[in-house]
Amino acid sequence: GAGVSQTPSNKVTEKGKYVxxxxxxxxxxxxxxxxxxxxxxxxxxxIYFQGTGAADDSGLPNDRFxxxxxxxxxxxxxxxxxxxxxxAVYLCASSLGAPxxxxxxxxxxxxxxxx
Amino acid sequence: xxxxxxxxxxxxxxEGENATMNCSYKTSINNLQWYxxxxxxxxxxxxxxxxxxxxxxxxxxxxxxxxxxKSSSLLIxxxxxxxxxxxxxxxxxxxxxxxxxxxxxxxxxxVRP
Numbered sequence: 001g002a003g004v005s006q007t008p009s010n011k012v013t014e015k016g017k018y019v020x021x022x023x024x025x026x027x028x029x030x031x032x033x034x035x036x037x038x039x040x041x042x043x044x045x046x047i048y049f050q051g052t053g054a055a056d057d058s059g060l061p062n063d064r065f066x067x068x069x070x071x072x073x074x075x076x077x078x079x080x081x082x083x084x085x086x087x088a089v090y091l092c093a094s095s096l097g098a099p100x101x102x103x104x105x106x107x108x109x110x111x112x113x114x115x
Numbered sequence: 116x117x118x119x120x121x122x123x124x125x126x127x128x129x130e131g132e133n134a135t136m137n138c139s140y141k142t143s144i145n146n147l148q149w150y151x152x153x154x155x156x157x158x159x160x161x162x163x164x165x166x167x168x169x170x171x172x173x174x175x176x177x178x179x180x181x182x183x184x185k186s187s188s189l190l191i192x193x194x195x196x197x198x199x200x201x202x203x204x205x206x207x208x209x210x211x212x213x214x215x216x217x218x219x220x221x222x223x224x225x226v227r228p
Contacts (some may be wrong), residue, residue, distance in 0.1 A: 017209060019169075033215060033216075040220070041221075042203050042218030042220050042221050043158070043216075046219070048214075048215050056215060057200065059215070069170065071150075089156065091158065093165050095214070102163075103148060103160045104160065105160060105162075106157065106158040106159075107157075109156050
């Protein structure tokens with residue numbers, strides 16, 4: 001596709017429910033990142049994939065958060081037992097295979113609201 | 116935690132004026148990037164400057180980097196109302212193979228027509 005796409009654009013769920021957020025990166029980009037942005041803040045890193053493997057998941061806040069990228073393209077961020085504090089915009093980005101030197105292209109984000 | 120700190124937090128200027136935004140960071144970096152965000156969604160990449168570069172230009176944008184002071188500035192010349200947005204600096208670390216970006220809190224730029 002032309003850019004990074006994310007679905008859904010908005011997700012409203014109830015506390016305690018399970019949600020999945022999907023990211024479709026730019027074709028050919030081997031690096032994929034998830035960030036979370038709260039109101040009035042900059043994005044905060046969650047997890048980074050190089051190909052199929054999670055190269056760095058140090059930003060995941062706790063074990064309720066998990067992400068996969070089984071075929072090295074589309075990625076899914078999974079949140080179990082959602083809490084109100086999980087409400088934020090979840091951003092996905094991708095870049096070419098030399099991540100040190102390449103800019104990251106961001107998707108439009110998924111706005112998650114936990115009631 | 117957020118590494119970059121932008122300054123000022125908010126900036127309001129008249130169309131046609133120049134806008135200067137500053138960013139400071141704490142640890143060694145491989146590169147620094149500036150992004151624009153409209154309406155709280157959709158970060159748009161503006162420019163990337165590497166740690167061995169001092170200045171870079173792209174259209175009406177000029178970015179400088181001073182690694183000795185751990186600071187960067189973004190200059191937008193001849194501003195337009197369409198430049199109204201939030202601007203973020205983000206740094207990529209120089210250790211290991213991870214290029215995760217660490218963002219500041221952002222600067223809100225308002226350009227009055």
